[in-house]
Amino acid sequence: MTQLATTSAAGTTIRINAGGGAFSVGGVPWSQCFGVNACSGWASNGYLKTPVAPAPFIANVVAPASQAMYLNQWTAVEALFTFNITVTNGPYMVRLHFAELEKTAAYQRIFDVRLEGATVLAHFDLFALAGTQNSAIVREFPVEITDSTVTLDFVRHRADPTLSGIEIIPLEVLPTSTPTPTPLPGGGTSLFQWRSAAKAPIKRFEALGAALNGKLYVIGGFINDAAQTSNVVEAYDLASNTWQRLADMPEAISHAPVIVDGSTIYVLGGYVGDNPGPSSSRVWKFNTLTNSWSAGPDLPGGRGGAGAALLGRNLHYFGGATRSAGLFDEIDRANHYVLNLDTGIWTSAADLPNPRNHMVAVSLNGKIYALGGQYTYLEESTSQGQVDVYDPTANTWSRAANLPTPKSHMPASTLVVDGRIMMIGGAIDGGSNGWASDDVLLYDPATNVWLQLPPIPAYRKTPVAGLIDGKLVVATGGGYGPTDTTWIGTLPGTWELAPALPAAIGEVAGGIINNQLYLVGEGSAQTLSYTLSDLTSPGPGGLAQRPFKGNHHTAEVVGGKLYLFGGLGNDADSGLATGGKVQIYDPLANTWTLGADMPFLAGSSSSALIGGQVYVAGGIVGFSTTNRLARYNPADNTWTELAPMPQGRNHAAATTDGSQLYIFGGRGLGSGDGNTVANGFDTLQIYNPATNTWRSSLDIGSTLAPLPQARGGMGRAVYHNGEMYVLGGETQSGAGATPQNVYRRVDIYNPTTNTWRFGTAMPTARHGIFPLLIGGRIYVGGGGIQAGGSSSAVMEVYNPGPAPLPDPTTPTPTAATPTAATPTAATPTTATPTAATPTAVT
Known part of the structure; x- marks a missing residue:
């Protein structure tokens, strides 16, 4: 569950026991709602569902919720029910509580949940999600309220929807000295709808x-x-x-x-x-x-x-x-x-x-x-x-x-x-x-x-x-x-609000293998999986945990396995540092093994898979940023150190067009040298593996177009239809961010024309994300909703659509031949691994 910093400046917290009387847990009060006329005017229809007898034990209940709250439920017969809750305008986290008390198998109760008219839970199946009856399920969604009302609709598909509780928690409003955000480039977001x-x-x-x-x-x-x-x-x-x-x-x-x-x-x-x-x-x-x-x-x-x-x-x-x-x-x-x-x-x-x-x-x-x-x-x-x-x-x-x-x-x-x-x-x-x-x-x-x-x-x-x-x-x-x-x-140019992840995570890393999206991150030791064919998750705890449970990993999928590279922080169990570690997850065996350590023991690095080998650049070593670059060969578990970056960067976004490594923005010496929030840089750096050379937008005479907004925390960039997508990020005081100093913007770079355009803004501003592409769709799960340490369970999907056709009236860029930065080390050096074969984790 996301830990939220709150203040009364954005309104007061409201907690509703949907289908039951008022109570409190640890001094935290919940309001009654056991009838349309006994619900403070919040419920426009529906009724109290008769409690199951004898009362079962509800697993996974976390305070300030209670056993009794999940046993009392609100429902409506063959119809939708709606809650309209008056609040002060501002940003909120809406947290919903559910439990399946009656159905004995998946696909017996299915419903949608709409927040402010947008579907936030589609085909929500409580039994399928929990894998059992009588287990608390909590889902939360950030929302910006501008009409003084939080509107929630629960829409029946198969069997009547049920609800146990609602929490509406104001998100922190930053001091008034925070710069007022400028209008978002490219306009507001656009949600897919029929x-x-x-x-x-x-x-x-x-x-x-x-x-x-x-x-x-x-x-x-x-x-x-x-x-x-x-x-x-x-x-x-x-x-x-x-x-x-x-x-x-x-x-x-x-x-x-x-x-x-x-x-x-x-x-x-x-x-x-x-x-x-x-x-x-x-x-x-x-x-x-x-x-x-x-x-x-x-x-x-x-x-x-x-x-x-x-x-x-x-x-x-x-x-x-x-x-x-x-x-x-x-x-x-x-x-x-x-x-x-x-x-x-x-x-x-x-x-x-x-x-x-x-x-x-x-x-x-x-x-x-x-x-x-x-x-x-x-x-x-x-x-x-x-x-x-x-x-x-x-x-x-x-x-x-x-x-x-x-x-x-x-x-x-x-x-x-x-x-x-x-x-x-x-x-x-x-x-x-x-x-x-x-x-x-x-x-x-x-x-x-x-x-x-x-x-x-x-x-x-x-x-x-x-x-x-x-x-x-x-x-x-x-x-x-x-x-x-x-x-x-x-679809093109629109976002979808998908069912949430089973746990909130920040500083995310992951990959897609077959129809499963695997994510790890700060805030959870679990390996999360998300089935893309039905947007369900078995919930946390079902998969093996990574041996070094740090954060700020980067990741690539090679040969049907998920490779995590580096990390920040120490493993909670062993106390060992995660920097430079290579952790390999095999979903068929549900096991983690270790590969040879990186030549530099970094976290918050950038990576890309080119020609079957993984290139890892930059990151944080200790308390400062490194500019080192190394190539990992999964076939023989060896590292080769290559020419260093012109400018060392951490928290940057990297991708590849299949032949070169592109690194956008990030933080480093002069603006976020360690793991601290900063405005970061707008640099574009391109590495050519064929010549072991770099180009940078900061090179003298360079014509490379820099990132339109300097920032870090974008996680990774996505290459699709000949363009590169840079999403989200965070800042200390940069223009255009939310009051929480997080970005919703989507910047799209065309490497052929060396030009940028704006994409459709993210519905939820986030940093520490790890966007993943499959089927022409970009999945963005988890990430922080406030600058610095924060997390969420939000899952949103972007439909970028085809790249725009070239404008015949726009002249072709006449970029001069780029000047290659002189490599510090012209000859690649191979790092000898400690163990030539990945070692199993016992």
Whole structure:
């Protein structure tokens, strides 16, 4: 739990026993809230949940909370409940208390929590998080209140949300002599959110559809609970926010995949007429330019719920089921047919390995992905998580990472976004006809990992979705009946508030291995893990602890292992210094081992992985900054010392473009030589491993563009789409910081043009962070929310989007040939390790 410095200048602390009477622990008072009319006007709806009997023991209760508080809970039946708490404007930490007292497994109670309208806990599953019943769970969120009210919404997904307690704690307001922050460069932050658009004229589900030419086309599908099928075609125009009726399809169809070829939409097979209609072999072509339909070459066999994808000029069609008119007698098929669009001839290819229907197919990077599905008509119990990948060159199938949750009913809401596969909504096992899902998932083929994105506003089976002008458009779908909703969301340039870490940490280091994000830091001895496919964590204590539990490590992932380099402070157990230590975590074995010590026993160094070797530069040795640079070879556990930095730096941010080491800002001699808060520097230093030389923005005649705002504490920089992102940081009195002397700014450097631009500001200003990139998304977990020693459990995700196109009116920089700084040591020297093989920690 974060330790907060507070003062009444920002308001008074409010503690609410949600569902119980007033009490106090150690002189700390809690206010009653056991009814809408007995809650000081804070609760606008909901009620006291009947306590569980006999009363269980609640584990992990920390004062000033109490056992009794977690046994009393606030809830609402099949609805959201809201707390509106009046406060003085200013910065606060909102701390929420929960415990699962009834549910016996994960996925039985799921809800969202919104703070000031922004989702701070998405798909919150108390049992999954704690791994058991009767365990206290605390989540906290910093927030700046400007409307005199803290507004909390608890939104039901599955089973009613519950709440045990609320704490609203003012954060420290710094003295009035602190400089007033200037407006943040690049404007304020932007949180991802779905917004409603014009409703579709016809409610429907199991519809077909695709996006092209700035419009989302919605075709056929069921139009009522009786599953009567329509042949109506409508298009949503994003630019005008209007729907248009187009030429009807020649027959009423559902469960047909579609593919787009230029301006033509192909509708392939499906089930004809009202449910249960027979499977069809017909192919229909819709010309979006002429608003007309024509017949295409019939399929070799009738199918419904199949997958289809276009690869070059070949249309692939596979899986699906055959069905007789008026019967639910589906038989799943494995056949794989290929239509050459130029010749109109069908041929056969390798069968689908796992025959199924209600699946989806996507073409990406020269291959075809077959995702999810179900068996026969058993929607409620046979959802498939399997992902198969077809290689047309070898005519073979292979496996990719399974879906995080087996799923079907998403053929028209799965699309390619920025080289990745996005899946919106769908159906999962449960109930009598399957449960609709609000999940949004993203598959990154480069890492073979699934990531979870913010959910759509409500559950939807078979919505129709597309990407139009960089915006996601989601329309219609089954929310346990046909719907007419249209939602629009823009990911690029926005932040997401993800579920919090299981523990607050500062001075963070970590890495991503498969779908797990691993973090360590000051304030916790634990190795924290965070599952990116469902944004959950097993909680602290489940993984082996690092042997030297200091702070200010830097980290890299090599060969599926997490390497920590250096550190400040002493290990709490052994009392030994962490400076210069190399600690290696193997997630498969859940063990830590030690590598050869660094040549200089530093912490708060900067690092990057280049060509399979780790370059570590600068940092603090003792009480001063070093400028030394060394290269670590994980293969033989040896160090080689290289040319020193032109300017020694600690608390800097480093990254690589794959060939050179870039180090931005940081502190050092003259401004934060030791581990003290200072304004720091704006220097940009670049090391070339090929020549063992440095360039610096402080070199005489240098044209390197320095960091726009001098500072330290950014943790590391992130290289993405040819640009380098420098996030957050801290200062003593630098311009543009928060009253807590922490930065929200995101500065983006283009090494090709040697120019800077502003990114979208972080929702929560932090320093001592360690931003990590996967799937085109930057994850920022933990970090200090006040300059100096502080920590948080905040997890936020940045969607940087594609790099902007060059401005043709801007002249290309005419930088003179940079002058290389003369290396102090021209010849690299190899440090002999104490032990050639990493040593196991006993």
